[in-house]
Amino acid sequence: MIRADELTKHFKVHRRKPGFAAALASVFRRRHELVKAVENVSFRIERGERVGFLGPNGAGKTTTLKLLAGLLHPTSGAVTVDGYVPSKRRPELLRSITLVMGQKSQLIWDLPPSETYAMNRAIFDVPKAEFDATLAELTELLELGKLVDKPTRQLSLGERMKCELAAALLHRPKTLFLDEPTIGLDVAMQLAIRDFVRRYNQRHEATVLLTSHYMDDVVALCPRILVIDEGKLVHDGDLRQLVKTMDPDKRVSFTLTSEVGADELERLGAVIGREGTRVTLRVVEREIPAVVGRLLGPLHVADLAIEDPPLEEILRAMFGKAREQRAASEAAEAGGAT
Amino acid sequence: MRRYFRLLGVQLRMSVASAMAYRADFLVEGAMSAAWMAVALLPLFVLYGERDTVAGWDAPSALVVLAYFMGVRAVIEGVVNPSLVELVDRIRTGAFDYVLLKPVDAQLLVSGSRYEPWKVLDLLGAVGVAVYAFVLRGHGPEPGHLLVGLALFATGVAAMYALWILCAAASFWVVRLDNLTYLLSAIFDTARWPVQVFRGAWRIVFTFVIPVAVMTTYPAMALLGALDAGTALASAGGAVALLVLSRLVWRAAIRSYTSASS
Numbered sequence: 266m267i268r269a270d271e272l273t274k275h276f277k278v279h280r281r282k283p284g285f286a287a288a289l290a291s292v293f294r295r296r297h298e299l300v301k302a303v304e305n306v307s308f309r310i311e312r313g314e315r316v317g318f319l320g321p322n323g324a325g326k327t328t329t330l331k332l333l334a335g336l337l338h339p340t341s342g343a344v345t346v347d348g349y350v351p352s353k354r355r356p357e358l359l360r361s362i363t364l365v366m367g368q369k370s371q372l373i374w375d376l377p378p379s380e381t382y383a384m385n386r387a388i389f390d391v392p393k394a395e396f397d398a399t400l401a402e403l404t405e406l407l408e409l410g411k412l413v414d415k416p417t418r419q420l421s422l423g424e425r426m427k428c429e430l431a432a433a434l435l436h437r438p439k440t441l442f443l444d445e446p447t448i449g450l451d452v453a454m455q456l457a458i459r460d461f462v463r464r465y466n467q468r469h470e471a472t473v474l475l476t477s478h479y480m481d482d483v484v485a486l487c488p489r490i491l492v493i494d495e496g497k498l499v500h501d502g503d504l505r506q507l508v509k510t511m512d513p514d515k516r517v518s519f520t521l522t523s524e525v526g527a528d529e530l531e532r533l534g535a536v537i538g539r540e541g542t543r544v545t546l547r548v549v550e551r552e553i554p555a556v557v558g559r560l561l562g563p564l565h566v567a568d569l570a571i572e573d574p575p576l577e578e579i580l581r582a583m584f585g586k587a588r589e590q591r592a593a594s595e596a597a598e599a600g601g602a603t
Numbered sequence: 604m605r606r607y608f609r610l611l612g613v614q615l616r617m618s619v620a621s622a623m624a625y626r627a628d629f630l631v632e633g634a635m636s637a638a639w640m641a642v643a644l645l646p647l648f649v650l651y652g653e654r655d656t657v658a659g660w661d662a663p664s665a666l667v668v669l670a671y672f673m674g675v676r677a678v679i680e681g682v683v684n685p686s687l688v689e690l691v692d693r694i695r696t697g698a699f700d701y702v703l704l705k706p707v708d709a710q711l712l713v714s715g716s717r718y719e720p721w722k723v724l725d726l727l728g729a730v731g732v733a734v735y736a737f738v739l740r741g742h743g744p745e746p747g748h749l750l751v752g753l754a755l756f757a758t759g760v761a762a763m764y765a766l767w768i769l770c771a772a773a774s775f776w777v778v779r780l781d782n783l784t785y786l787l788s789a790i791f792d793t794a795r796w797p798v799q800v801f802r803g804a805w806r807i808v809f810t811f812v813i814p815v816a817v818m819t820t821y822p823a824m825a826l827l828g829a830l831d832a833g834t835a836l837a838s839a840g841g842a843v844a845l846l847v848l849s850r851l852v853w854r855a856a857i858r859s860y861t862s863a864s865s
Contacts, residue, residue: 276861336700338858356706364704371701375621387613388705388712390606 267310267333267440267472271342274303274328302328304496305342310474312439315466317487317504318476319576321584325496326476330442333474334364346440360389363438367445370425371432372417378428379413382435389436396435403431406461423454430461441465443475447482459485480576494584504576511579515553518545519566533559547574610707611715618685618718632721640728643673643795658799664827665797666736671756671819671826672795674729678760679767679791681722682715684784687771689717694774699860710768710853733826744826751835752826758842759818763791765845766813768853775856794819817841 277297303325310316318326331337332344335351335358344351349358372381386396403409407427412420420428426446434441443462447455459482466473477483483490484504492500492507500507517534521542530536530544533556538545548556553571560566622628647669651662660668690713693699702709737743744752770783793801794815801809810816821838824830 331700334700334704336703337861354703354709359704359706362704364700366700369696369698369700371698373617373621376617380617380620384610384613384617387606387610388707 266312266348267308267344267346267474269309269329269333269342269344270307272303272306272329272332272339272344273301273341274325274332274337275340276300276302301496303332303339303493306493306496306498307342308491308498308501310472312472313466313470314489315463315473315475315487317483317490318474318493319480319483319490319580320493321580324493326493327444328496329493330364330444330474330476334362334442335359336364360436361438362440362442363433363436364442365430365433365444365446367426367448370417370429372425372428374418375416377414377416378420378432381417381428381432382413385432385435391436399435399437400431403434406464407431408457423450426450426454426458430458434465437469438471439469440472441474443473443477445477446475447477447479455479455482462486480580484576492580492583499583505573508573508576508579511583512574514547514549514574516545516572516574517548517553517556517560517569518543518572519560519569520544522565522567525564529564607707607711610712614715615718619720621717622720632719633724636721636724636728640673640725643669644732646795658797660797660799663736663739664823666732666739667826668797668819668823669795670729670733670736671759671823672729673732674726674756675759675763675794675818676791677722677725677729679763681719681725683764683767685717685719686714687767687784689713690771691774694860703857703860709857710850713771714764714768745828748826748828751830752822755817755822755825755835755838758839759822762814762817762842762845765842765849768849772849772852772856775860791815791818797823811841814841814845 276299278300279295279297306325306329318329320326328337332339333346333351335354338352346358346362349355351358351362372378373384382396382400385391386393391399400413404413407430409427409431412424412428413431417425417428430446441462446462447458450458462473462475463486465471473486475483475486488504489502490500490504490507491498514534516537518538521544527536530546534546534548534552536544537547546556557569557571560569622632647662647665650657651665655661657665690699693702693713702712705712766787767784770787773783790813793809798806798809798816798820817838821830821834825835
C-alpha cells in the first residue's frame with residue numbers, strides 16, 4: 266500500500282533575467298526563489314490499483330513519483346510504500362518497486378539490452394532460472410523478439426521503450442511508477458505498451474501509478490485518477506465521477522442528411538461544433554431520450570454518437586478555473602495590502 | 604559481499620565489450636598507453652643524466668616512486684576516473700535516478716561502473732619499471748618490505764579514490780566539475796617525484812592536505828626498506844581517514860540530489 270500524508274516538496278531555484286549583464290550580476294548576487302513543487306498532498310493507494318496522475322506541465326506529477334520512489338527527500342510530510350520510507354532506500358523496498366521514465370534511459374547505449382538485463386540480474390541478485398522465466402514472459406508480452414540482441418543505439422524510440430520496460434521489470438516489482446512511458450511513441454506502440462501494463466497489473470497484482478501526456482493512456486488504463494495542479498491535489502477519485510461533476514452534459518454528434526436550420530439545432534442543445542454536415546451538440550443528460558428521438562425521427566440523421574465530454578476539455582476548464590480563482594484572490598490580497 | 608564481486612565482474616565484462624564495440628579506438632588506446640609510459644620515464648632520465656641524487660634519492664629509488672605513480676595512475680584512470688566521469692554525466696542528465704533505484708550501495712555501483720581495459724598495460728608497465736629499478740639496484744626487495752609496499756599501494760589508491768569521490772560529491776551541488784578533476788590530476792602529477800624534492804609549505808601540502816606522499820613516496824620508501832613503522836601506520840591511517848570523510852560527504856551529497864529534469 267502507498268500512503269502519502271501532507272507530502273510537501275519545495276525547491277530553491279536560482280533565477281535571473283536574460284542577457285549578459287544579468288548573467289554577470291548573478292555571479293555576485295544570486296536571487297533565489299522557492300518553488301512549491303508539491304504542497305500538502307495526501308492519498309492512499311491499495312495493492313493492485315491502477316492510478317493515473319493528471320495535471321499540466323510542471324504541476325508536480327513527476328516530483329510526486331520521485332518522492333514515492335525515494336529519489337527525493339520530502340521537505341515535510343510523510344510517505345510510505347509497503348510500510349517503508351522510500352528515501353531511506355531499503356533494499357527490501359527497492360527490490361519491490363520500479364520507476365520507468367520515458368525521457369531517461371537505463372539501457373547501456375553501446376551494448377544490446379541483453380547486457381543491461383545481465384547487469385540488472387547481478388544487481389537484483391535474481392536466480393538464473395527465475396531470470397530466464399521472467400525474460401521469456403516479458404519477451405512474449407512485449408514482443409521483444411531479437412531486439413534484445415541489437416545494440417541499443419540502433420533501436421527505434423518505440424523499440425527502446427519496450428526494452429526499457431523489460432529492464433525495469435526483470436526483478437518482478439510489485440509497484441510500478443511509470444512516468445510518461447509512451448512519450449514520443451506512435452499510436453500502435455502506445456496501444457502495445459498500454460496493453461502490456463494492464464496485463465502485467467492483472468497477472469502480478471501489481472500496483473501501477475502512471476503519468477502521461479496522452480489522456481487516452483490514462484483513460485484506458487486507470488479507473489482512478491489523481492489530478493494535481495500547481496503542486497496541490499485537486500481531485501482524487503473515479504474518472505467518470507470527475508467528468509460527471511465537472512461537466513454533466515453529454516456530447517451528441519451526428520451527420521445531417523438534409524438541410525436543418527440553426528434555430529432547429531439550437532432548440533435541441535448548444536451547438537459546439539459544426540463542420541459541413543457534421544454537428545456536435547451539448548445536451549443535458551435528462552433530455553437525451555427526447556433529443557435522440559427527434560434526431561432519429563423527423564431529422565433523419567446518420568452516424569449518431571453519444572459521448573462524455575473529452576477529458577482534455579474538462580481538465581482545461583478545471584485548471585483554468587483554479588488559476589482564475591488564484592489570480593482573483595491574489596489580486597484581492599494585493600488590493601488589501603495597498 | 605560475493606554479490607558485489609559478481610556485480611564487479613559483470614561491470615568489467617561490459618566495459619570490455621563496450622570498448623570492443625569501437626575496435627579502432629581500442630587499438631589507438633593501446634598505442635597511447637605505451638606512448639604515455641615513455642613520456643613518464645623521460646624527465647627522470649634527463650634529470651639523472653645530469654646528477655646522481657636529487658633530495659637524497661638516487662635514480663633507481665626515484666624509479667620506484669615513478670613506478671608507484673604509474674601504478675596508482677593506471678588504477679585511477681582505468682577504473683575510478685571513467686566511472687566518475689560517467690557519474691557526473693548521469694547527475695547532469697538525471698540518469699543517476701536509475702542508480703538510486705537499485706538495491707545496492709550507490710557509491711559502490713558508480714565507482715566500478717566503467718573501466719578502461721587498456722590501462723592494464725599501464726599497470727604492467729609500472730611493474731616493469733619497478734623490476735627495472737631493482738635490477739639497477741642489484742638486488743630485489745625483502746619479502747616483508749614487498750608486503751608493506753603492496754599494502755601501502757592499496758592505501759595510496761584508496762587515498763586517491765577518496766579525493767575523487769570528494770570531487771564527484773561536489774558535482775551534486777555544482778554539476779560542472781571538469782575543472783576540479785583537471786586540478787586534481789595536475790596535483791597528482793607531482794606524485795611522480797619523491798615528496799622530499801618539495802620544500803617548506805609545499806611539502807606540508809603534499810603530505811597532509813593533498814597527500815600525494817601517501818600515494819607514492821611512502822609506499823616506495825616501504826618497498827625500498829626505508830620507511831619506519833610509525834610513518835607506515837600514519838600513512839595508512841591518513842588514507843582511511845580520507846575514505847571515511849569521502850563517505851560522509853558522499854552521503855550528504857545524495858541527500859541533496861535534486862534529480863534533473865523530468
